[in-house]
Amino acid sequence: MSSPPHTVLPWIVRRTRLPLLSLRCVDCRSESATTGEGRFRVNANRKLLDVWLLVRCVSCDRTSKLTVHERTPVSSFDPAELDGYHANDPELVASRLDPLLARRNRFTLDWKGAWRLDTPSAWLDEAWPVQVEVVFENPVPLRPERLIAQGLGLSRNEVLRRIKCDVPLRRPTSSGFTFTVMAGD
Ligand SMILES: [Zn+2]
Secondary structure, eight states: OOOOOOOOEEEEEOOOOOOOOEEOOOTTOOEEEEEEEEEEEEETTTEEEEEEEEEEEEETOOEEEEEEEEEEEEEGHHHHHHHHHHHHHHHHHHHHHHEEEHHHHTTTTEEETTTTEEOOOOOSSSSSEEEEEEEESSSSBBBBBHHHHHTTOOOOOHHHEEESSOTTTTSSBOOOOOOOOOOOO
């Protein structure tokens, strides 16, 4: 018997704070750094700009600089973006803390405790199967398997057994996807 899936309200993933950075401190060897509120430093040399994002070791407070732009012609910047660097715009800080910056500066982003999943109240009397759309309000990289287990209160094994998903369950994603929950035993 196969009835079409019943659709419920979407699940929403939201950033609750900026992620920490897994970045080894050259002084104390701690491996965690923070951007705090987020501060850029802009340095002009003739018509070229360097832009850095300042981070600080969570153990010893040592400050270091991550390269955002290196000797980049002023004329190639969007004026609004440049204003954002000068004003330490929080949204710009958040959007610059991305995998590209991480690769260039050899750190990884630690999203533990920096996001939450908002789900509508659990469905009780719905007929199976149920279809759920996951929406990312912020691009937090998460494994669908883990997200679904958390959202439904299921074990990972149950997730693997009962979920049909349009993306690989074990590969982290930060873009929306849809999955279907099949009836349990
Ligand atoms: Zn340190």
